[in-house]
Amino acid sequence: MKLRDTLKINNNGHLEIGGADCVDLATKYGTPLYVMDEAYIRSVCKGYTELLKNKYPNSTVAYASKAFSTLAIYGIVKSEGLGTDVVSGCELYTALKAGMPAERIYFHGNNKSPEELDFAVREKVHAVVVDSLYEINMLDSLAAKHKHKQNVMVRVNPGIDAHTHRFIQTTRPDSKFGFAIADGTAAEVIKEVSQKANLEFIGIHCHIGSQIFELKPFEMAVDKMTDFIVRLNSELKLDVRELNLGGGYGVTYTDEDKPLKPWEYVDAIVNKLNECIASKKIAAPKLVLEPGRSIVGEAGITLYTVGAIKEIKGLKKYVAVNGGMFDNPRFALYQSKYDAVLANRADAERCETVTVAGKCCESGDMLIENIELPKAESGDLLAVFTTGAYNYSMASNYNRNCVPPVVLVSNGQSEYIVKPQSYDDIIARDVLPSRLGENN
Numbered sequence: 001m002k003l004r005d006t007l008k009i010n011n012n013g014h015l016e017i018g019g020a021d022c023v024d025l026a027t028k029y030g031t032p033l034y035v036m037d038e039a040y041i042r043s044v045c046k047g048y049t050e051l052l053k054n055k056y057p058n059s060t061v062a063y064a065s066k067a068f069s070t071l072a073i074y075g076i077v078k079s080e081g082l083g084t085d086v087v088s089g090c091e092l093y094t095a096l097k098a099g100m101p102a103e104r105i106y107f108h109g110n111n112k113s114p115e116e117l118d119f120a121v122r123e124k125v126h127a128v129v130v131d132s133l134y135e136i137n138m139l140d141s142l143a144a145k146h147k148h149k150q151n152v153m154v155r156v157n158p159g160i161d162a163h164t165h166r167f168i169q170t171t172r173p174d175s176k177f178g179f180a181i182a183d184g185t186a187a188e189v190i191k192e193v194s195q196k197a198n199l200e201f202i203g204i205h206c207h208i209g210s211q212i213f214e215l216k217p218f219e220m221a222v223d224k225m226t227d228f229i230v231r232l233n234s235e236l237k238l239d240v241r242e243l244n245l246g247g248g249y250g251v252t253y254t255d256e257d258k259p260l261k262p263w264e265y266v267d268a269i270v271n272k273l274n275e276c277i278a279s280k281k282i283a284a285p286k287l288v289l290e291p292g293r294s295i296v297g298e299a300g301i302t303l304y305t306v307g308a309i310k311e312i313k314g315l316k317k318y319v320a321v322n323g324g325m326f327d328n329p330r331f332a333l334y335q336s337k338y339d340a341v342l343a344n345r346a347d348a349e350r351c352e353t354v355t356v357a358g359k360c361c362e363s364g365d366m367l368i369e370n371i372e373l374p375k376a377e378s379g380d381l382l383a384v385f386t387t388g389a390y391n392y393s394m395a396s397n398y399n400r401n402c403v404p405p406v407v408l409v410s411n412g413q414s415e416y417i418v419k420p421q422s423y424d425d426i427i428a429r430d431v432l433p434s435r436l437g438e439n440n
Helices: 022-029 038-055 071-079 089-097 114-123 134-145 185-194 216-235 262-280 330-334 423-427
Strands: 007-009 015-017 033-037 059-064 083-086 105-107 127-130 150-157 199-205 242-244 286-289 300-312 316-321 340-342 352-357 366-373 381-385 406-410 413-418
Touching: 015 022, 022 033, 022 300, 022 381, 022 406, 022 413, 033 038, 033 413, 038 059, 038 071, 038 262, 038 286, 038 406, 059 071, 071 083, 071 089, 071 413, 083 089, 089 105, 089 114, 105 114, 114 127, 114 134, 127 134, 127 199, 134 150, 134 185, 134 199, 150 185, 185 199, 185 216, 199 216, 199 286, 216 242, 216 262, 262 286, 330 366, 340 366
Parallel strands: 033 406, 059 083, 059 286, 083 105, 105 127, 127 150, 150 199, 199 242, 242 286, 316 352
Antiparallel strands: 007 015, 033 300, 300 316, 300 381, 340 381, 352 366, 406 413
8 A cells, every 4th residue: 555645654653644643633533534634735736836837827727626615725725826616606605705716716517506696697706617508598697687797618528538437427428517519519509608798708618527547538628629619710700718628637546546646637738738729720728727636635534433343254344434425425426446544553464354334324335345454443543545525525414424524734733624513513404393392
């Protein structure tokens, strides 16, 4: 097992993240506990911005906040010069509350509600990324109401086959996302947007999938999107001022994964874009990239306490922890793989194969299947790696379990960025009609 850049084993044999001892963190905050390393997040942000500053200055990095959305993460990425993309009214609300300037925000979504669109127009977000015919007329009407000409991008489907799990491929022919370039739909939608009195067409967007390890799909996307720009220039006489190529750069979950450094993907994209601009003789658009998982994924771990241990002779050994699909549903959704260590004995020899089970009343509530660990005992501390993306953001109160708190560590110091939930928090919005009260 190769430890992530943010982790190390200290002289006590304990796992450390961001200079903080995981055993101490568990003692102070309890478990389950999400832990995020601020220095790691900032280092990835700097990797993106510094490369783009040198190689393609007319660019923006917009953090894809669906990966992990809290006041603190918006505060961090804002201070590093990034914008953000949001996909719901509350993500937009959170970003604004954290001080993210509206002019740095891109608002996505394949079924934005009237209330969400009204909010976005009222706050004057930089761009609404149109992803359905349904929203075009509604957005035009809302912009008129607020006397604001709203910048619009159109999400298109370039038809790139990114080799990843089908649930996170987003440019399959039958994808719910975007308008197909190949059948002419995308051009028709863009023409309609450009004719609306209160909408300003500024560019096109695509996102080819997530957890992609190859450079070729991104280079193909650049090629197809710039071909489409040529068509829009010639057939519709439209300028494409912004080209948003989404994100999707892979990260390490297990030693089987072999991603590049995040900015190496960007380097390949920029090189290909410059080549296409020169060969196709198009005006250089503003380049927008939307990394999410690659910024926060490996920055996070989740700490659990081992509880029940159950061995079914000749078949399987379960090591159960005090979390599960309510704090990490990704295994249940698409059999995601993870690596882990016993954080209180991080240097111990791995000597048995076990399955890490959650505590929910579901047979499918597993966190890791068939992982090599030291012989675990009840009370051990298990640290699961690369849980910074799509864990807290997808958490639920299933079985009325509390969503774990989130702690940010920096130079050995730690503090809450999401406070613990209590049972009272979970039932706070329940209503017991008087006719069903305890005396009935």
